[in-house]
Amino acid sequence: NAGVTQTPKFHILKTGQSMTLQCAQDMNHGYLSWYRQDPGMGLRRIHYSVAAGITDKGEVPDGYNVSRSNTEDFPLRLESAAPSQTSVYFCATSFVPGLQETQYFGPGTRLLVL
Amino acid sequence: AQTVTQSQPEMSVQEAETVTLSCTYDTSESDYYLFWYKQPPSRQMILVIRQEAYKQQNATENRFSVNFQKAAKSFSLKISDSQLGDAAMYFCAYRSTNYGGSQGNLIFGKGTKLSVKP
Numbered sequence: 001n002a003g004v005t006q007t008p009k010f011h012i013l014k015t016g017q018s019m020t021l022q023c024a025q026d027m028n029h030g031y032l033s034w035y036r037q038d039p040g041m042g043l044r045r046i047h048y049s050v051a052a053g054i055t056d057k058g059e060v061p062d063g064y065n066v067s068r069s070n071t072e073d074f075p076l077r078l079e080s081a082a083p084s085q086t087s088v089y090f091c092a093t094s095f096v097p098g099l100q101e102t103q104y105f106g107p108g109t110r111l112l113v114l
Numbered sequence: 115a116q117t118v119t120q121s122q123p124e125m126s127v128q129e130a131e132t133v134t135l136s137c138t139y140d141t142s143e144s145d146y147y148l149f150w151y152k153q154p155p156s157r158q159m160i161l162v163i164r165q166e167a168y169k170q171q172n173a174t175e176n177r178f179s180v181n182f183q184k185a186a187k188s189f190s191l192k193i194s195d196s197q198l199g200d201a202a203m204y205f206c207a208y209r210s211t212n213y214g215g216s217q218g219n220l221i222f223g224k225g226t227k228l229s230v231k232p
Contacts, residue, residue, distance in 0.1 A: 031218050042118070042205050042222025043159075050217070058219065088157060094218065102149070103209075103220060105159035 002026055004106035006091050012112045013081045021076040021109050023091030031094045032074040033103070036060065036087040043090060049074055081113045116141045118208050120223035127196045128231050134181075135191045135226045137206030145211045148182065148189045149220070153203040162204070165189065193228075201230045 007022045023032065033048035035058075045058030049068040063085055065077045078085060091106040117140045127133035139148070150162040165173045165182050172180050177197075181190045193200055206223040 033218060035220075040224060042207070042224055043220065044222070045219050048218055090159060092159075092220075102161055102164055103218070104161070105151075108157045108159075110157075 004091055004093050004104055006089075006106040006109050008109060009107070010110045010112075012114065013078070014114055015081060015083060017081050019078050019081060019111075021078075021089055021091075021111070023074045023076065023106060024072050025074075025091075025093045025106075026072065027093060027095075027104070028071060029093040029095050030071070031103075032068070033058065033092045034064070034066065034074070034076045035090045035092060035105075037090065037108075038087050046076065046089075078111075081111075083113050085111065086113045087111060116143070116146075116208050116210065116221050118206055118221050118223040120206055120226050122226045123224070124227045124229070126229045126231060127193070127200075129196055129198060131196055132192060132194045133196055133228065135193075135204050135206075135228065137189045137191070137223055139187050139189065139206070139208050141187070141208065141210075143210055143212070147209045147211065148180075149207040149209070150178070150180070150189075150191045151205045151207060151222075152200075153205060153225070154199075154201070159205075163191065196230050198230050198232060201228055203227050 004025045034046040035043035037043045047066040049055045089109045092103040094103040146167045148165045152160045163175045177194045179192045203225045205225045207220045
């Protein structure tokens with residue numbers, strides 16, 4: 001099992017360009033989420049999904065869109081990138097939120113917006 | 115809203131010694147989960163230990179243990195017999211047990227950078 005995978009590992013984007021960050025999990029988990037990590041700060045949740053077809057906003061959703069068409073994949077889309085979106089992005093997954101389930105993180109995607 | 119505070123931006127420990135990282139949190143909830151995550155230079159977030167608030171017994175995982183003081187809202191991590199591989203950023207995190215808009219959300223502190231001296 002690969003667990004949680006994220007692609008790409010690193011990407012440079014110009015302001016105004018669009019991009020999709022990929023997240024895939026093979027643990028049959030229902031809950032998937034995206035976090036961003038900025039220097040000197042902990043992670044903050046962007047969007048999340050509790051099942052295929054269901055997504056919801058996290059605490060810092062502006063500028064990002066998500067979709068969930070199946071259990072495995074949860075892509076994060078930046079429609080028009082801004083320098084403020086320079087960050088490290090993590091995908092996290094758990095079986096069922098709110099219960100005694102630990103969230104497992106992917107390896108992260110480092111994004112630089114110029 | 116819940117908050118998590120890690121008051122030690124950096125800590126240092128000698129190899130084989132013991133170090134304690136501090137974490138305090140603020141919440142009005144009675145049931146919740148607390149976590150310590152380790153982030154080495156690879157940036158991978160690795161779960162170190164987890165504590166359920168309803169459990170009075172402190173969690174332990176090999177060389178890692180916590181001191182959970184619910185009334186004081188304190189959740190410190192003790193690393194015994196420190197090893198070079200323990201050098202990393204350590205994040206304390208809180209998660210509510212409630213469903214609704216905050217479900218599954220991990221609230222992180224800003225982290226403590228731990229250095230291990232040989």
